[in-house]
Amino acid sequence: MDKILAMKTIAVVGCSAKPERAGHYVPAYLQDHGYRIVPVNPGHKEILGQTCYKSLADIPFPVDVVEVFRNPAFVLPVIEAAIKIKAKALWLQDGVTHPEGERLATKAGLLVVSDDCLLRRHRRRRAS
Numbered sequence: 001m002d003k004i005l006a007m008k009t010i011a012v013v014g015c016s017a018k019p020e021r022a023g024h025y026v027p028a029y030l031q032d033h034g035y036r037i038v039p040v041n042p043g044h045k046e047i048l049g050q051t052c053y054k055s056l057a058d059i060p061f062p063v064d065v066v067e068v069f070r071n072p073a074f075v076l077p078v079i080e081a082a083i084k085i086k087a088k089a090l091w092l093q094d095g096v097t098h099p100e101g102e103r104l105a106t107k108a109g110l111l112v113v114s115d116d117c118l119l120r121r122h123r124r125r126r127a128s
Helices: 002-006 022-032 076-084 099-107 118-127
Strands: 009-013 036-040 065-068 089-092 111-113
Touching: 002 089, 002 111, 002 118, 009 022, 022 036, 022 118, 065 076, 076 099, 089 099, 099 111
Parallel strands: 009 036, 009 065, 065 089, 089 111
Antiparallel strands: none
């Protein structure tokens, strides 16, 4: 967990423009705490003041962590894309799991966390 929290560039798949959604306020919090947030959402051109990309493959620079706010039924292609772009870690937010995809990511060398909240973990680390 500490290794992932030390990484600074986070692509957020399912990043939302709606402030009330976790896909917005979690990356906004991380951005406020020094992380470079890279929104990934094909429905937007910009979120959180950052260029929004249609897919992980469209990001023209290296990404450390792929954070996912998507329904588990749609997560496997995201995991495969995270492996393909050579991300270092995969973070599946609360309620998001995909055992097969998690095994693929781990086998490919990614650090993997599932069904957990990056904001909550960051706050706990800062409090300790």
